[in-house]
Amino acid sequence: MAKPILTIKNLTKKYGENVIFHDISLTVNEGDTIVIIGPSGTGKSTLLRCINLLTCADDGQIWLDDLEITAKGCDDDRVRQHIGMVFQNFLLFNHLNALDNVMLGLTKVKHMKPDEARVKALRELERVGLADRAEHYPGQLSGGQQQRVAIARALAMDPRIMLFDEPTSALDPELIGEVLEVMRKLALEGMTMLVVTHEMGFAREVADRIVFLEKGSIVEEGPPDELFYRPKHDRTREFLWKITELYGKKDENK
Amino acid sequence: MDVAKFLQYIASGTAYTVGVTLIALPSGLILGTLLALLNVYSGKTSKALTNLYSTVMRGIPPIVLLFILYFIVSGSINLSPFLAGSISLGIVSSAYQMEIVRGAILSVSGGQMMAARAVGMSKRQAIRNVILPQTLRLAIPPWSNEAAIVIKDSSLVYALGVPEILRRAQLISASTQQPFLAYAAAAVIYFILVFITSRLLDGLEKQLRIPANP
């Protein structure tokens, strides 16, 4: 019996009159990799930020395991410790080297002793293949390496779930592979992941389920094979056709 | 007339100038940083209040503020002109330093705060461990400028009766009728002080610069 880690019920987010997304419900089970796809501006990033409580939802509820994190009096900082977040533009702490980037949360938030934190941080860097870059500062790392450090930083907190917000969108094409490789490995290790991405290859190969989000609502969700080859909705088909053509053209141009 | 003795008299005012600066600059930095943090992270009311503070303080000539603050500060607490003058000058400087730090905070991308919160840090932890270390580095070059201004503005405390370099030059000018000599001596001392300070801060900036590929 699959155990739900993240449960979202009827979540709505507005900025003033502008509805970002509406009545979203979604469940992520332990060990699942869910990929959210959809055109830009459909509220995918905002959805992740709501889950991480970086933005307040206007309506609806979210549970992390059995705890309702949208409830009043819930300790936001505590919740965030258990949700790892990887941003589109990495957002490493610029003044710290890779090791210290990973260590900072361990020492300041988890109050680990520096020695233990160092060991743990090095292990996480090794997990993303960057143990040899521990002393490098973000400015000395490639985009792909920075994103891998960011993943290690999130992993170090031993999160219940990892959220990825278009983790490869800001990368040069030749650097995308190394990041996807790390994510693929994580999925295989059984990490629970919710990924927003345009990388259809990754989605098809790694996702347990794909959610197609458009204009603030979930249009369709299902296993990759079903969604890619037998979409129920025309809008899904249209989007997938557009995106494959777009990426196909890109490949031709190379 | 013994020129050497007079020059020595002027030069011995350096201790006051340095002393005033060493009190005014750091107290202005601490106050300015707190105000900048309130301005950026603490909601509409504190933003409006700190903006008002900054606008008013920067809109009044330092010497006028110095007099007002001096008579307020030392009217309530019994402070020496030296301390009262230094603190007053620090308050004047805090408005400028607030703007420096505020500018630096804003140029550290908002994403840094978000990333820190995402790891589970509280706002306070994020400010202390992520925002301020970057902000203060960025603030060094404009701060070096402000340090030079405070060193020069420290001459204003002569108006409160602190015998610093400028006041001593005035007294020597009056008693010797050699204004050029007296003021040239003062100018040289001020220049040396500003020069050394800016060199030291340049060095500090290089020391703290975050490594990056060219």
Add this chain to the structure above:
Amino acid sequence: MKRLVLLVVVITLAFAAVGCKSTSDHLSAIKDAGKIVVGTSADYPPFEFVDEAGTTTGFDVELMNEIAKRMGVTVEWTDMPFDSLIAAVQEGKIDASIAAFNYDEERDKTVDFTDAYYTTEDSFTVQEGFTGDLSDPMNLANYLVGAQSGTVQDGWITDNLVTPGLLPEDKYFRYERVDQAALDLQAGRIEVLMADYVPAQAVVSQFGGMTIVYHGVLSTGPLNIVVPEGDTALKDEINRVLKELQTEGFVEELAFKYFSE
């Protein structure tokens, strides 16, 4: 938010707290402390100036030191610009001030004056070779005039020449210190310097090329020591010692030492 409230409270307190010292036991406080804090502006030779050793000295300074000695206390000298002295006495920053002050009705509203310790005259200083006519002081209105701001001469020129419209504002120059005015006289930027007779003599002898064409009592007169408003105990004590010093001939000797050229 808490920090903000604290900040507002601190600022409000700072603005609200205005020093209000009782003056009744000021004199006994001075005697208990064994020192009196006296302000002067040591840029006015020979009344008050800095000597080679960097010590404040001059006619006023020696006189005040002697007064204090006879009161059984020592003087702690505080130097500040002339313009700040009255405010400093008023605010209680200093116990008294001696700086060649003339009695002045405006000043008397905010501070008190002791009995006179010396009487001065006004003077007009010009460059040698000056051909104008200053036999009537009101003729001053025909020239470029300079004086030290905040002095009684400044007040006299303003009240008698500038306000009635005899001397245009742009032909009248106020200086922070008398030596600055003397420099401008030397450079020809002003034609006549109006100042106390005694320091004017000092200026003439130090600068050279200048002469005093008029001296007499216009604005000046007796010099007094300034004490806080209503502080009769301190005023009476200083007056008592002053009388003593005048009877003994101490003041006269001191004047001879500093003013006879």
